[in-house]
Amino acid sequence: MEQPRVFITRPLPPAAVERIAAHCSVTMNPEDIRLPPAQVAEACREVEGLVASGTQVTAEVVEQAPRLRVVSTVGVGYDNIDVPACTRRGILVTNTPGVVTEATADLAFGLLMCVARRLVEADRYVREGHWRHWTWGCMWGTDLVGKTLGILGLGRIGQAVARRARGFSMRTLYYSLDRPTPERERELGAQYVDRETLLREADFLSLHVPLTPLTHHLVSSAELNLMKPTAFLINTSRGKVVEEAALVEALQSKRIAGAGLDVFEFEPQIHSALLALPNVVVTPHMGTATGETRLAMAMLAAENLLAGLEGRRPPNLVNPEVEIRP
Numbered sequence: 642m643e644q645p646r647v648f649i650t651r652p653l654p655p656a657a658v659e660r661i662a663a664h665c666s667v668t669m670n671p672e673d674i675r676l677p678p679a680q681v682a683e684a685c686r687e688v689e690g691l692v693a694s695g696t697q698v699t700a701e702v703v704e705q706a707p708r709l710r711v712v713s714t715v716g717v718g719y720d721n722i723d724v725p726a727c728t729r730r731g732i733l734v735t736n737t738p739g740v741v742t743e744a745t746a747d748l749a750f751g752l753l754m755c756v757a758r759r760l761v762e763a764d765r766y767v768r769e770g771h772w773r774h775w776t777w778g779c780m781w782g783t784d785l786v787g788k789t790l791g792i793l794g795l796g797r798i799g800q801a802v803a804r805r806a807r808g809f810s811m812r813t814l815y816y817s818l819d820r821p822t823p824e825r826e827r828e829l830g831a832q833y834v835d836r837e838t839l840l841r842e843a844d845f846l847s848l849h850v851p852l853t854p855l856t857h858h859l860v861s862s863a864e865l866n867l868m869k870p871t872a873f874l875i876n877t878s879r880g881k882v883v884e885e886a887a888l889v890e891a892l893q894s895k896r897i898a899g900a901g902l903d904v905f906e907f908e909p910q911i912h913s914a915l916l917a918l919p920n921v922v923v924t925p926h927m928g929t930a931t932g933e934t935r936l937a938m939a940m941l942a943a944e945n946l947l948a949g950l951e952g953r954r955p956p957n958l959v960n961p962e963v964e965i966r967p
Contacts, residue, residue, distance in 0.1 A: 645950050646708075647690035650676055653715070657939035664947055665690060678702050685709060690946050693722065700726035710966065711949035715942040716929070717741050718879060719959055720852040727960065734959040735945035738797060740937040745928035746801030749877040752901025753790075753845050755922045756873045758782040762919050783844075783871070783898075785809040791843025793859070794850035794878070795821060795831065802847055803829040814839050840867040845875060852879035860884065865891040873899045877928045880904040889914045892921065903928050 647661055649669040661667055668684065670676060676684075678699045685691055685706040691698065694715040703709065703726045712727055717738045727734050755761055759782045766772060766780065790806045792799045795817035803813050813831045816839045820826075826833065840846065846868065850856045860874070861884040868874070874897060876883055885906040891897050892915075899920035905911050908926060915921050929935060945955040952967030 645689040645710075646687055647692065647946065647950075648681075648684045648688045649692040649694075650681065650684075650696040651694045653692070653694065653939040653942075654936050656936065657943045660940065660943045661690075661692070661946060665950065682706070690950050692942055692946055694942075696721065698722040698727075703727055703730055703732065711735070711946050711955070713942045713946040713949070713955075715938050718851060720879065724960055728963055731963055731966070733949040733955060733963050733965070735942070735949065735955045735957045736959055737938045737941040737945070738957060740941055741929045741934060742797045742801050744931045744934040745798050745877055746805060748903060748924070748928045749798070749802050749847055749849075749875055749901075750805045752875050752877065752903065752922055752924070753847065753873070754785070756875070756899045756901045756920065757785055757845070759920075761922050785811055788812070788844040789814060789842050791815070791839045791846045792831065793817075793836075793839065793846065793848050795819070795829075796849060798877075799847070799849035800825075800829055800831075802849065803831045806830075814842060837867060840864055841869070843872055844869065845873050847875040848878045848882055850878050850882060852881055856882050858882070858884040860888075862887040862890070865896060868897050870896060871898050873897065873901065875901045877903045880906045880908050885912050885915070892918055 644666045647665040647667050649667065651670050651673050676696055678697050678701055681696060682702045682705040685702060687708060689708050690711045691709060692713050698712055700723045703723060709732055711733045712722055713735045714722055715737060717736055719734060719736050722734055724734050759780050763780045786809060789812045792803060792815040795815045806813050807830050814834045815831050816834060816836045820833055859882050865887055889912050892900060901922045903924045904926055911923065915923060929938060945957055948955040952965060954965050
């Protein structure tokens with residue numbers, strides 16, 4: 642029996658590739674770059690399975706891949722995939738939630754600590770030779786103990802950030818469309834409030850929502866105007882959740898105190914003003930960038946792919962309305 646053909650859009654850990662190759666005929670882009678849709682479409686003309694990592698899977702790609710049955714994305718977010726186009730064609734779309742939770746929460750809290758204690762700014766200050774001797778007024782930041790963490794979106798990652806906040810004796814407020822049980826709220830030490838209260842009271846506002854039409858520019862001028870002038874914005878979700886021009890204006894006018902950003906509205910392009918501001922810490926969309934997490938993501942993507950190709954229900958199916966075909 643002929644093995645199903647699979648295309649992998651960029652190099653994955655050998656263990657994941659070997660897992661797929663044991664059951665499929667695999668072709669993999671050897672370069673760690675984001676292929677343009679035209680190249681993805683060309684590579685997918687004869688494949689049944691696609692493993693997409695940081696690559697756009699557009700309607701045009703789907704239309705030019707008549708045999709495609711499964712798109713397995715290596716990540717929790719799937720806004721890079723035209724899910725409606727896949728659904729219309731009966732193509733299963735899967736993602737890798739769960740395994741990304743702890744690493745992303747670590748980075749979110751790391752960004753929070755960096756902006757609170759001015760760590761990146763202080764590192765640069767020392768490296769550039771400005772530190773001559775200890776002084777009373779050098780690099781004052783802000784405490785975390787007793788401060789209010791506002792979490793916008795209390796899913797897996799939001800809850801993991803709340804757990805970290807307990808270790809710093811922070812007060813945690815949250816707003817989320819999906820609320821956990823009262824028992825879970827007590828375990829996390831998280832109090833539900835309306836969105837306006839969250840914005841007004843948070844000393845640190847951490848965003849943990851998926852990118853959907855409802856969350857596009859969820860944080861814009863109106864929301865930033867409600868925040869304290871001493872508050873910091875942390876975004877490890879998706880860049881388009883924040884209107885970047887509005888954030889730049891808020892930072893430049895000191896309507897908020899700073900920001901820690903792992904994602905950007907037009908990434909990899911970043912607003913030049915953000916790079917010029919000393920109270921902004923930026924990282925290159927690296928929320929899941931640990932060896933352990935990336936391996937777990939790749940292995941889960943492989944399992945999702947194989948399940949779909951074998952006619953089984955993948956463990957992380959994004960479009961459950963699609964019929965599972967043997």
